[in-house]
Amino acid sequence: MDRPGALSGLRATLARYARTHLGDARRWCVALSGGPDSLALTAAAAPVLPTAALIVDHGLQASSTRVAEAAREQAMHLGCVEAQVITVSVGGVGGPEAAARTARYAALEEARAGAPVLIGHTLDDQAETVLLGLGRGSGPRSISGMRPYDPPWCRPLLGVRRAVTAAVCTELGLTAWRDPHNHDRRFTRSRLRNEVLPLLEDVLGGGVAEALARTATALREDAEVLDADAERALQHASAGPGGRRAAELDAGVLAALPAALRRRAIRSWLAAGGAAGLTDKQIRAVDALTSDWHGQGGVAVGGRLAHTRLIAERRDGRLRLRTEPV
Incomplete structure (x- = not known):
């Protein structure tokens, strides 16, 4: 007993x-x-x-x-x-x-x-x-x-x-x-x-x-709903030929989203592409490639591979990732 x-x-x-x-x-x-x-x-x-x-x-x-x-x-x-x-x-x-x-x-x-x-x-x-x-x-x-x-x-x-x-x-x-x-x-x-x-x-x-602890629970519950909506938006922004998911994102589709969903979608895309240790500053800088586009250069984000860095950039109306040696 x-x-x-x-x-x-x-x-x-x-x-x-x-x-x-x-x-x-x-x-x-x-x-x-x-x-x-x-x-x-x-x-x-x-x-x-x-x-x-x-x-x-x-x-x-x-x-x-x-x-x-x-x-x-x-x-x-x-x-x-x-x-x-x-x-x-x-x-x-x-x-x-x-x-x-x-x-x-x-x-x-x-x-x-x-x-x-x-x-x-x-x-x-x-x-x-x-x-x-x-x-x-x-x-x-x-x-x-x-x-x-x-x-x-x-x-x-x-x-x-x-x-x-x-x-x-x-x-x-x-x-x-x-x-x-x-x-x-x-x-x-x-x-x-x-x-x-x-x-x-x-x-x-x-x-x-x-x-x-109550605050954490309330925020997490809200975030789970927003993350699900952001995932659907990400699928739409990354739709390639035949509906297949592409590695690049349509900047125009992202720009039309509410900011909270857009940044969540961008964070998920960056993480899936190999980014690690993402900060809010980095995510907002990548977000500006869609929401405040004026021809700026790419944004460096931390990658998982040694001696390389990951760059998010905009070309021809689409966001893409590339790596370059450090």
């Missing part, structure tokens, strides 16, 4: 999530760091379906091997059918936080063997993500937060506070790893967590984290 309290509540949350999004799943994985959020999620998940714990060792701290092994042992104790430690090399593109995230998700993708991956992001993580996006000023998409279900990534705890996952660990007598990076002022997210959000809670009288 489940213990009363935080654990049973977390299991109920996971059960509701699984019914909505993972009804056909026969097994799943949990991304386990050894921290309280992922440990609590593992404890809730292991009795429900055969669960494999995936522990990524980034090698960024002297104790990382010990921490990863401790997480593996705890996963097996909690009832996981498998627990593996995956060692990765973290690059330097985009800064340490972004590089570690890129390496982690690549490792999880390779190891999941087709199963969905449960990730222990909480409501507090969502609030921090919204604040980061707001500060960067990259438009509604950046403050829509993380998706609860973005296959294969599953985030069933986005409505759960960190205090709940900590309580689960206390109930079960689990010793959770406390990442020192979470209190390192060199990292932006750490300062948001420990300085900015507590100040906002104090100044605004509480409830800020929940309000930010």
Whole structure:
């Protein structure tokens, strides 16, 4: 029988999530760091379906091997059918936080063997993500937060506070790893967590984290409708002979669209063409090739290939992409 309290509540949350999004799943994985959020999620998940714990060792701290092994042992104790430690090399593109995230998700993708991956992001993580996006000023998409279900990534705890996952660990007598990076002022997210959000809670009288999470949900719901409309518009703008989708876009068709749909269509086209790390400034510059055309040159956007850059340009009334060496 489940213990009363935080654990049973977390299991109920996971059960509701699984019914909505993972009804056909026969097994799943949990991304386990050894921290309280992922440990609590593992404890809730292991009795429900055969669960494999995936522990990524980034090698960024002297104790990382010990921490990863401790997480593996705890996963097996909690009832996981498998627990593996995956060692990765973290690059330097985009800064340490972004590089570690890129390496982690690549490792999880390779190891999941087709199963969905449960990730222990909480409501507090969502609030921090919204604040980061707001500060960067990259438009509604950046403050829509993380998706609860973005296959294969599953985030069933986005409505759960960190205090709940900590309580689960206390109930079960689990010793959770406390990442020192979470209190390192060199990292932006750490300062948001420990300085900015507590100040906002104090100044605004509480409830800020929940309000930010609600904002993310509302924006994401609106964005999903607009993205669907933008995809239809993109198909029309890229229609080639016989209705086949072409690599180039009709600038005139795009220019007739409302700005919100046009920029979404352009973003999707750029991403499909190999652009990475797109900013709102870049998207608006490409948008100007249709909405404010006066013969300007092409726009450089970040590409995925090393030693090359991607250029969006307008020729003969159509937008096209080309690459050039750096």
